[in-house]
Amino acid sequence: MIEVKNLHKKYENIIAVNDVSFKVDKGRTFGLLGPNGAGKTTTIKLLCGIIKPDSGTVSLNGRTDPTLIDVRRSLGVVPQTLAIYEELSAEKNLRFIGRMYGLDSQILNSRIAECLEIAGLSKRKKEKVAKYSGGMKRRLNMVCSLLHEPSILLLDEPTVGVDPQSRNLIFNTIEKIKKQGRTIIYTTHYMEEAERLCDTVAILDHGKILDIDNVANLIKKHGGPSHIEAEFEEIISDIEKIKKYVDNTEIQFENNIIRFKTSRPMESLAKLNQSGLRFHSIKVQTANLEDVFLNLTGRRLRD
Ligand SMILES: Nc1ncnc2c1ncn2[C@@H]1O[C@H](COP(=O)(O)OP(=O)(O)O)[C@@H](O)[C@H]1O
Ligand SMILES: [Mg+2]
Known part of the structure; x- marks a missing residue:
């Protein structure tokens, strides 16, 4: 379960996250929907401990410090900016990450094969990432976060700039992950994605949550x-x-x-x-x- 209470984060004179609170039950998918600059990435960074809040608290499965190694292990993060090595192949990127998480080599081999399959990259696993299309890179970026089978997954605009085929593959993967009972936070500025994937959606603008509810209720209340x-x-x-x-x-x-x-x-x-x-x-x-x-x-x- 994820619980965020009264998060505040200011950069110089910009309030990026302004009193953000929400709760995501185990196995649910929570959407953060807002335009560029709304504070989505900052919220994700606060959740995984890359940056510290000025005030407020984050709790992941009851643990309040996301930088602790065992909390990190329960967390998969798909960053908005690609976090893969261009000069390595897909397979080597995954192996590198798996070793960082201390995965046993036999488990790692089967997990790598599985992740390459999910990403549709098995046939091109030995090629350098630099040769991949934008969509292929996004798919690899996503499965890198699934390798260690985290119970919580944070996805920050995972489909930006991808072709429709890759977008579908990413959607299908997320739908599979949902069925496995993992808890997901998904940020996007595409309303179609929030409508399709999220059980609950928070409308975020200028760092503030304007309402949180399921899509049908949000439309009933504010859709006109x-x-x-x-x-x-x-x-x-x-x-x-x-x-x-x-x-x-x-x-x-x-x-x-x-x-x-x-x-x-x-x-x-x-x-x-x-x-x-x-x-x-x-x-x-x-x-x-x-x-x-x-x-x-x-x-x-x-x-
Ligand atoms: N490192 C930073 N330094 C200064 N301002 C930042 C920094 N990161 C984000 N911001 C600002 O904080 C606000 C929220 O940004 P961000 O969380 O990236 O929004 P989103 O992901 O929704 O597009 C924006 O106004 C952005 O310019
Ligand atoms: Mg962002």
């Missing part, structure tokens, strides 16, 4: 209305009549198309159906985490 676009088979002649059916005065008309917002899309559509007009097509755009972020901060996740 759904957008409906209905195209009719004929041009709408009686606009006032339609307005009555959707209880909405801000309805937009354009030939045979209407657009409006509603917090109850299914009910609105059922009512509209009673108008007797025939639909050609209907688009319902429900709110997502991007809307949540926009409504909480007034800005988008990505510029």
